[in-house]
Amino acid sequence: MKTLFLDCTFGIAGDRALAALIDLGADISYIVDQLRKLPIEPFGIEVHNITNQGIAAKKISIFYQSEKNQHQSTHEISKIIAENELPVKTKERSLAIFHEFANAKGKLNGIDSNEVYFEIASIIEIIGFCLALESLKIEEIFASPVPAGFGHKMTAHGLYPIPSPVTLELLKGIPLAELNVQRELTTPTGAAILRSLVKKFIPIGGHVVDKIGYGAGETDFDHPNVLRALFISPIKQDPNQERESIYILEAQLDDMTGEGLGFAMERLLAEGALDVFYTPVYMKKNRPGTLVTVLVSLNLADRCEQILLEETTTLGVRRSMWSRNILDRRFIEVETPYGHIKVKQACKRNKILHQAPEYEDVARAAREHKVPFQTVYQYAMKLAMNEQMGD
Template identity: 45%
Template sequence: MSQAIYLDCHAGIAGDMILAGLIDLGANPNYITEALSQLPLDTFDLSFNHVNKKGIHAQHLTINIEESHHHRTAQHIFSMIENSTLPQRVKSRSTAIFNVIAEAEAKIHGMNIADVHFHEVGAMDSIIDIIGSCLALEDLNIEHIYCSAIPTGHCKVNIAHGLYPVPAPATAEILKGIPLASLDVASEMTTPTGAGFAKSLATQFGPLPACTMTEIGYGAGTKDFDFPNVLRIIQFEENQNTQDYVQVLETQLDDMPAEMLGHFIEDALSQGALDVYYTPITMKKSRPAVQLSVICPLSKASFFENYILRHTSSLGVRSYSVRRTILDRDFTTIDTDYGKVTIKLGILADKVIKAKPEFSDLQAIADRTQLPLQQIYQHVMSQIEHLK
């Protein structure tokens, strides 16, 4: 069974709360500190200690950093992560979080993502929060992340560009498409780092899914209120397969050229859609047409609704949530007479029930050897039966 966590954001979410909560859950702080120390960062020290937040025994993170005058752009951070020796999943998750925050900053300031200078996320403590949290997920072998609705609080905060209302501009941009919770507190309860973590990595937002809890960790915030200012992180084992919710967007088109329809599929997939397809239909006046269907994460529903309206001839979009059940997936590589081939595995109840070769690998072999693709496919399929 795969491991999953649920982020209970009843008091908001911030980067230090996430990392502290994962340490409280059981992640090894020495592993995290050692991995972070391999990066080209300023000298730092992490300390974790327990505090009491209105009766809740929670882990609190303190980061001590030597004063630095480094200016970090998004591109600098992406390159640092890519060129590091971090585990691949840590690289992917960290990059995804920074990319979401960079996109928000770029939109707000009207500039390219690569040129964004992070005011908060580029600071050392936020880099440590994000990469450290992804290292903690790796140490705990967390496959999937679920998240509650997120409260923002209300007040005004000083940011690099002046006094702004909560949620701050970057936080508000990131939280588009994510369900928000009401919390009448005159304070900033969710930061760009916390919002970026949830937006990038959570596959489902809403109540705690049906599960059997195995561990619970508490990450303390820095402020004190008349309620426990903690992020509760619940760890649980997922059942034989994974269930979550996705958004289905539909519209009917009878006035778009085929070339533009094909371009839209490629474009939407590159923007993060889970699937895009057309279904032939007949519309009014017996016109041949297609129904466009886009499946996307719940958090990107608003983005793709607007994307369809901007990039197709549609005047309206239908949108609804559906539950899906998916097999756990893994990859392995096998040696064949034609070279190495990546195999995708579908797993149910810890047993491989499906195995299929990556088609791009087969195409590359066919191009290199000039052999029929069907011959290569049949040969590889005969070699992977033992994986089931």
């Protein structure tokens, strides 16, 4: 299964998105051949190799043989997609994008979404992008937070704010990134792609980048006006190595009760955190506080981070990736005069480096037999050592 990551550091637009996938390896001939089966205005797509602020990228130009019939309604587009022989996944993805786009525009214009009209260029960019996904056999799409830009732009309807009302409507619920640029960075088409197709907005950490494509836009900025499209795959652990990658989540608190901290720890451990611990620290104005540290696997980091935000008074959570060298763990059970006691053994390449009786088993046996904890502990440890020597 191929996974696409859209790096929207400088925003996203339909032409940049399609160009980036072409640079990533999508077959432009396949895309154009499929598009020309549709009953839309005759068109052409040119792909240019350019350099944008020092980055080699692909750039597309869409042109028409006629200036007539340059718009089609959502109803017409839906009918065209449904009745023509496009790949099933392309149909589903294209309809999803047009549906979100038309709903946003219809809501703002006070009209039925089926009466919203799209320019032919937008139709080609959207369906072309979905055909490019098909060409690359992409199953999942992730993306970074996206900057929208700020300021104003002149449109056919007058002076509008940036992001445009349609773009902002489509970006509801999507994490926005900061980029101090007084221009439009994300277009309605780009926002519709993100809203419709992106499974999750995440940092790139925890993945391996396998391939990169760059798609350039029309406008010149002081920064590269490009969208990066990446093939990514999860970091795979070598079974012959003891090291693994984990996330460390941290937050400092100075206004929370011990009961609240205890409950937060319970939730984090129940969710699957590898470890949770508290460290006394001094914070601003010499206030005594608590540093919360959570060790968590890569796939559970987002969930544990959300728990920290929900269950503690922190205003933010720091995240960093660490690697750790871990020993294999296994359990044996020894028979003592006080009952069965489990013993945890830590091994490396089948050699036992450490072992210790399990606390709960020892404590239960000590209570039941009314003997000191250390008596049970040492007896179980001796039996485990004897068994090890026997091995």
